[in-house]
Amino acid sequence: MKPVGIGIIGCGNISAAYLKAAKSFPVLAIRALGDQRREAAEARGAEFGIPVSSVEDILADPQIEIVLNLTIPAAHVEVGLRAVEAGKHVYGEKPLGIDFRDATRLTAAAAQRRLRVGSAPDTFLGGGHQTAREFLDAGRLGQPVGGTAFFMCPGHERWHPDPAFYYERGGGPMLDMGPYYITDLVNLLGPVARVAGLSPEPRATRTITSQPRNGETIAVEVATHVAGALQFANGAVVNMAMSFDVAAHKHVPLEVYGTEGSLLVPDPNHFGGEVAFLPKGGEWTPVPVELPYADGNYRSLGLADMAAAIRQERPHRASGDLALHVLEVMEAFGRSNETGRFIEIETRPERPEPLGRDAPLDRL
Incomplete structure (x- = not known):
């Protein structure tokens, strides 16, 4: 399976957990790190050996298919919308947003462009x-x-x-x-x-x-x-x-x-x-x-499932609809x-498909 290019926006505390776990999933190709605080991105880039780019360059990079949005909750919707407007799928840290009506802008914009939204948490997988x-x-x-x-x-x-x-x-x-x-x-x-x-x-x-x-x-x-x-x-x-x-x-x-x-x-x-x-x-x-995935911290599992789902043309489990409902x-x-x-409650998402005993995503 061809790896999916990932660009990370937001290099705070949680980014280290994602970057460590991403090493377990060959479907994820981390292309660049970006943060409004350049020093935060450079520190994380040096730690993991990943190039640092501006947010604008990440959004413009044709090799990046998914933006991993690890900004603070108040910025989740706006950064997600920028990614969608740039033609990228977006997967974000929880929660999807801090206001339900505002978050519907993100899911609606992605649906209009036939792009995917995913969101933590993925621990349920x-x-x-x-x-x-x-x-x-x-x-x-x-x-x-x-x-x-x-x-x-x-x-x-x-x-x-x-x-x-x-x-x-x-x-x-x-x-x-x-x-x-x-x-x-x-x-x-x-x-x-x-x-x-x-x-x-x-x-x-x-x-x-x-x-x-x-x-x-x-x-x-x-x-x-x-x-x-x-x-x-x-x-x-x-x-x-x-x-x-x-x-x-x-x-x-x-x-x-x-x-x-x-x-x-x-x-x-x-x-x-x-x-x-x-x-x-x-x-x-x-x-x-x-x-599988019971013996460690796999905080890129939902992202890996979404990346694999793009390649396999199937629904992903940690979906925007699920996160909007939550x-x-x-x-x-x-x-x-x-x-x-x-x-x-107005929303009624489909219950996610079980991950079950299928081939683990770390072997795709």
């Missing part, structure tokens, strides 16, 4: 989550009834060197961590039909305790504790809480319940992890994870809190 998907698809859980999804921590100012953007518009625990959980739930259960959400008023400021900004005070513009419920089109109801205000908790990140038992699903921020099943009236037993669901929590009503 990992062997642990695909094992859980295979288990549900086989009917082992019976009729899905519900589940729980929890990410709760004290806040990223404890460890991140520059955490202010987590508390600005486009940040917060829902847009930061919600994509992992909701995307995996859609992978397991199908699309969401409606949302109920609640959120207390956040603290007005936070104090950074990490270096190098230890002791600085930052303003908080977003909800930092969001809870509620998702009702899926299949009827299942999942309780969800995303928080930067919880000292500690003992909830498993993700569980799914059915009429015939309960299933523990791995942490959706990772590709692998424990899968376990408790049949009705029985005990917890491990479910063997034998599918963004609409996340936004619905705030709308529900503000209005005191259920929010009906």
Whole structure:
């Protein structure tokens, strides 16, 4: 298979994870790195031995077919639109955008030009989550009834060197961590039909305790504790809480319940992890994870699947439609809190095809 040329725009922290994982996928040919901060691109280019270009040159390069958009969330839509206008497919870091209606501009523009949009997270393609998907698809859980999804921590100012953007518009625990959980739930259960959400008023400021900004005070513009419920089109109801205000908790990140038992699903921020099943009236037993991409950090897997899908002329799994649906669901929590009503979800993406036991993408 002819490799697909990739140009990366945005060379922050997450770019290193993508570049390390991309080495596992020969379908990806990283052609150039670019960033508005030239020094950031040059540092990453020196680290990985990849040429550095201006953003304009990346968009104009005919050897680049996909722009990998690793800019900050507030820039995802605008950078994605520039890529589409330049005739490139675009795959972006999560979330697709910070505003649902604004993000529809990107998916609509790409569709008009017959270009593809893809988006992280792609952890749901990992062997642990695909094992859980295979288990549900086989009917082992019976009729899905519900589940729980929890990410709760004290806040990223404890460890991140520059955490202010987590508390600005486009940040917060829902847009930061919600994509992992909701995307995996859609992978397991199908699309969401409606949302109920609640959120207390956040603290007005936070104090950074990490270096190098230890002791600085930052303003908080977003909800930092969001809870509620998702009702899926299949009827299942999942309780969800995303928080930067919880000292500690003992909830498993993700569980799914059915009429015939309960299933523990791995942490959706990772590709692998424990899968376990408790049949009705029985005990917890491990479910063997034998599918690929469960033993490491494969944060270019969705991009590799999209690149292969372009060559094979098939749908890709971490799609723009899926990411747009997830963004609409996340936004619905705030709308529900503000209005005191259920929010009906308009989008209905196709459930992604399972990755299953096909030839791994690292051998294409």
